[in-house]
Amino acid sequence: MDFFLSRYRHLTVLLVVITAQLLLIAYQVKTSKDIPLIRVWAVTAVTPFESGLELVRRYTWGFVEDYFVLLGVRSQNDKLRNENGQLKIENNYLKSELATADRARALSVFEARSPSKTVAARVIGNGTGANSKVVFVDRGSTSGVESGMAVVTPDGIVGKVVEAYPTASLVMLITDPTFAAGVVSQKNRVHGTLKGQGHAECLVDYVQNEEHVDIGEWFYTSGDDRIFPKGFPVGQVAAAPNGKTFKEIYISPSGMQGGVEEVLIVLQGVHQEVPGAEVASPAYSLMPAPTEIIQTPEGGPPPGSLSTDADRLRAIYKDVGIEQKHTYGEGPPGTKPPDFTKIPSVHGAPPPNAAAQPLTGPPAAQPSTSRPKPAPPKSVQPSKNDQPSAQVPSKPAPAASERPPAPAATQPADNQ
Amino acid sequence: MTEYTQTMTEYTERLLNETPRKDASDRFRIVWLVVIPLIAVLSQVYVPRFVPFLAYLELPLLITVHFALTSGGPIGALSYGMFIGLVQDSLSHQPIGMYGIVKTLVGYFAASVSMRFDVQNPVVTFILAFFFYFFHQFFYWVLSRALLGETLGFDAQQTLIFGLLNAAVALPLFRVLDKLKVAR
Numbered sequence: 001m002d003f004f005l006s007r008y009r010h011l012t013v014l015l016v017v018i019t020a021q022l023l024l025i026a027y028q029v030k031t032s033k034d035i036p037l038i039r040v041w042a043v044t045a046v047t048p049f050e051s052g053l054e055l056v057r058r059y060t061w062g063f064v065e066d067y068f069v070l071l072g073v074r075s076q077n078d079k080l081r082n083e084n085g086q087l088k089i090e091n092n093y094l095k096s097e098l099a100t101a102d103r104a105r106a107l108s109v110f111e112a113r114s115p116s117k118t119v120a121a122r123v124i125g126n127g128t129g130a131n132s133k134v135v136f137v138d139r140g141s142t143s144g145v146e147s148g149m150a151v152v153t154p155d156g157i158v159g160k161v162v163e164a165y166p167t168a169s170l171v172m173l174i175t176d177p178t179f180a181a182g183v184v185s186q187k188n189r190v191h192g193t194l195k196g197q198g199h200a201e202c203l204v205d206y207v208q209n210e211e212h213v214d215i216g217e218w219f220y221t222s223g224d225d226r227i228f229p230k231g232f233p234v235g236q237v238a239a240a241p242n243g244k245t246f247k248e249i250y251i252s253p254s255g256m257q258g259g260v261e262e263v264l265i266v267l268q269g270v271h272q273e274v275p276g277a278e279v280a281s282p283a284y285s286l287m288p289a290p291t292e293i294i295q296t297p298e299g300g301p302p303p304g305s306l307s308t309d310a311d312r313l314r315a316i317y318k319d320v321g322i323e324q325k326h327t328y329g330e331g332p333p334g335t336k337p338p339d340f341t342k343i344p345s346v347h348g349a350p351p352p353n354a355a356a357q358p359l360t361g362p363p364a365a366q367p368s369t370s371r372p373k374p375a376p377p378k379s380v381q382p383s384k385n386d387q388p389s390a391q392v393p394s395k396p397a398p399a400a401s402e403r404p405p406a407p408a409a410t411q412p413a414d415n416q
Numbered sequence: 417m418t419e420y421t422q423t424m425t426e427y428t429e430r431l432l433n434e435t436p437r438k439d440a441s442d443r444f445r446i447v448w449l450v451v452i453p454l455i456a457v458l459s460q461v462y463v464p465r466f467v468p469f470l471a472y473l474e475l476p477l478l479i480t481v482h483f484a485l486t487s488g489g490p491i492g493a494l495s496y497g498m499f500i501g502l503v504q505d506s507l508s509h510q511p512i513g514m515y516g517i518v519k520t521l522v523g524y525f526a527a528s529v530s531m532r533f534d535v536q537n538p539v540v541t542f543i544l545a546f547f548f549y550f551f552h553q554f555f556y557w558v559l560s561r562a563l564l565g566e567t568l569g570f571d572a573q574q575t576l577i578f579g580l581l582n583a584a585v586a587l588p589l590f591r592v593l594d595k596l597k598v599a600r
Contacts, residue, residue, distance in 0.1 A: 010490040014524045017498055021513035021520065025563055028511040035512050042506030049458055057466075 156255030182224030497523025
């Protein structure tokens with residue numbers, strides 16, 4: 001045995017070691033148990049070094065790695081910056097396109113809603129000249145554009161055509177020093193003449209110092225110039241100090257805010273009403289409108305019929321005409337009128353002297369204290385208040401066919 | 417013919433009689449005997465985290481082979497192999513002893529071979545490293561099937577390629593390890 005061990009000592013040790021490990025494995029497999037002691041020792045011996053390695057790596061290799069990452073970040077940053085710049089350019093381009101589309105849509109809507117016949121045009125260039133404010137638009141005489149036509153946008157007036165070429169037109173902007181147009185204020189209906197100043201603001205001239213113009217008040221075209229149809233917005237009052245004789249009213253043109261790109265040339269203008277002014281609250285209190293009809297005294301006319309002296313007179317004259325078989329308005333001048341001394345008592349209407357009596361209860365009715373004189377049949381005269389009062393100087397009037405009709409004045413009304 | 421036979425006889429005797437390596441008389445410091453396998457195991461469990469390709473590198477095996485080739489005795493080599501193998505087993509999820517048995521055998525056989533061949537020769541070193549890698553993988557596969565009943569496949573082609581790569585790494589690694597030895 002000793003000989004065998006000494007002769008095969010190495011092999012014996014090997015067999016012992018292998019057998020021991022086989023038994024170890026067999027034990028683990030058989031019992032499904034681990035050998036925690038060996039594992040704990042091994043793990044305890046190895047993991048601190050592993051942690052140390054990780055720590056070293058984090059502060060060395062990690063630093064180097066971060067450095068290269070940062071190098072990559074730098075190049076990536078440059079790349080992103082370039083990309084961002086391109087995107088900004090593209091974004092600005094798209095915004096511009098969108099704004100153009102919005103303006104075109106606004107023009108289209110305005111063109112469809114406006115009663116005036118217009119044609120859309122695009123500004124294609126500026127005119128030469130040191131102080132002149134003129135632009136070229138891409139619509140000319142072939143599109144029906146003629147000299148003297150108004151040029152507007154949905155926001156307000158822009159200028160007027162001063163020259164019409166076959167394919168383009170020269171438009172004088174309202175900021176041109178030689179431009180003039182009739183305007184009217186919205187609130188107080190103050191008429192004046194809009195003049196260009198060569199810069200962003202325009203002046204409304206020929207407004208008396210006694211007139212009242214508020215800051216921020218809107219001015220509209222008055223139609224007095226026979227170029228711009230009445231009712232187009234012009235701009236808001238920026239300042240309105242008193243001058244020697246006339247106010248110096250400065251207006252910020254609303255049609256040229258943000259530049260002029262697309263415009264409408266008014267081929268056939270139609271006057272519109274100037275939007276109503278904001279009515280200030282009255283300083284006195286008014287009673288609420290009556291909701292019930294107050295019972296009238298016996299014998300009075302039913303409510304709602306012949307409530308004024310004029311109505312009653314009209315009814316009386318009409319009855320007289322019917323009774324005497326006379327038709328008003330017929331016959332040559334000098335025809336004998338009906339005999340108004342024979343006034344019948346018809347429709348239950350009181351005699352003229354009784355017509356002046358208040359018949360109904362509303363206190364708002366204004367009773368007349370004296371008997372009205374019988375007016376002749378054609379008695380109502382046209383009012384002069386709506387006649388154009390401001391004159392636009394210095395511009396020769398274009399052909400009548402190009403002009404919008406005069407602002408709608410009150411026509412003489414015939415009572416018959 | 418006589419001269420050739422005489423020369424071969426002398427060469428054979430020299431191979432059989434010489435010490436495994438010419439520096440076999442040198443030995444590692446004790447600290448290196450602990451640190452080197454620790455580094456090998458650490459590298460095996462740590463490096464593949466960041467370089468997965470290096471998982472093929474079986475540094476504990478190469479350390480075992482190198483120690484066996486230079487230890488001068490099979491008992492020390494098989495003990496060293498068993499130690500490294502058990503550490504590997506401890507860090508794995510398998511029963512302790514699998515790597516221990518395999519590396520014990522590797523250490524024993526490597527130490528036995530070192531007494532027969534000139535392990536200083538790089539070619540021999542390469543061949544031995546390749547052979548023991550293949551032996552290690554194959555025997556581990558056999559043990560897994562025989563002892564644990566695992567049905568693992570054995571990819572001989574991949575094992576051969578990895579064996580060549582480990583043999584290639586073994587050449588410079590053994591040079592470095594030789595530098596760590598001190599004369600007796």
